[in-house]
Amino acid sequence: MSGPAPAGGSGQLPEDVRDWFARRTWQPVPWSASELFDAKRGRTVSVVLPALNEEETVAGVVGAVLAAGPLVDEVVVMDGGCTDRTAERAVAAGAKVVALSEVLPGLEPLPGKGEVLWRSLAATSGDLVVFVDADLVEVGPEVVVGLLGPLLTEPGVQLVKGFYRRPLRLDSVEQRSGGGRVTELMARPLLARFAPQLSGVVQPLGGEYAARRDLLTRLPFAGGYGVEVALLMDTVQLAGLDAIGQVDLGVRKHRNRDLADLGVMASEILAVVLDRAGVDPAPLPVELVQFAESSPTEAASGWHPQVRHVERAGRAPIGSVLPDHGGPRS
Template identity: 40%
Template structure:
């Protein structure tokens, strides 16, 4: 499948999937179960709204979701209380699979969700979306329901303003355009067709989730794309335009940390895939600088991208879901 064909056949807009009744029928016919996972860390301001909207629209009105779960990294605000008060299943990441220990990072929550949640499909949606709408879940779920060959659906956000020429640039955020897209262009050209490779919203079949490793930090999305691509090919991906996403904008310095984590994950994959066979030992300290009373001083951040193994390697998981190695 070439990029043009993939863009034609595997790129969707959420409005294609307006017929919820039909979607519910198709889901029930395939006997699919679907879990929605919201990873959180101090999201008390937005979590209640997300849960209420998904529960009302995609559980009560149209039974597309079988469970809504919040996997929390140990919020110190009221995130867990608010989420529970609106009827979500709330879990503390550290209490899931306690025997494997606790690591801090969003990827850890996503990984542990595979063990905790029951769905054949898991939809991951970030908790910081200000303009939350049911499309953030059904827009990602629908391609998996209607296209059995698709295994992994990424969100992208593209709301065009008026453009007179009919042609306009589109793409991802700063880290995508400055780091990830150039890297993909060099080493995995087909993956450049994914408009926003770093978007935090995606829906994935369990058979894929349980088979791939999970970096626990910034690199989780990048590693997923590389791992799914190398194992199942571009045809396993779909992407859905969810229009606009309003969220907190991150300062450039924080994006630097994100880029540092992503590039570590990327290099590690490049090495294991023998694309860059020889790599020196990597330094995990990111140095940024600040000026204080006319002198410059460095601020050092230790960012090492740790990884969780494929869930299939965890015996407790295999037992719970009746899987055989």
């Protein structure tokens, strides 16, 4: 474990954030799968892969998770409405696939990633739950080993975020960095303003993280892409900053989204942070107006408005909605 990098510019991290970073940041991953298996002491681990049409990558991610060996007790791919061969390829790779309609069938699903993660708590049984996005490429078992390390070796840690260098792929060219655009342009400035105690978190929006089930069942799950930053803010509110740790997972490569999709994502994150900070001035959902230019082959030339729906519907803690799914498991 090492301390923070030297501050750039003329400022530096606040003392409390600097102290947290030094104690709760591990870089690189210092544990092996065998060491952590010995530290499990009867606890069980569920790995959840939320997926929506990830047939090209899901098998590789499942294989990387299973390569952690007996450290992992179950691998569940949560099918968020796939229309391709994601489910087939996940099963062939060794995962269990669960569709949203199969979980809590009496409850109508809400749209968005947050709903998929929330329902995964009712579809899994592990004392520790690891979330890994299904669109990763060039991933290995260190993603699971790294995320579980603090939970199995540091009693005070309840939620662990992964962080990484994020290349940006543009057509056939890969830039060394530049991914995580919504993090830098939206999430980080918002946290600096409304939750500065989280300013030491390297990847607040990253989809690779792990937590104790008894924490997750007490947290509300925001809808859409605001779920990750909401879990961070709610964990600080419930258990304090020291309950959060972060681990360097190396490089994260995944499918980069287009700018219009990132606009919707940023809108959802804006709404969630303002809501958690108690300063949201307007109710949601809202309609986000974006503009696209006609292609040369289209009859109507010029720029045209396109309206995108921005949703923020979320869920109360699953432990309060369905008590059988809450609390620690022995």
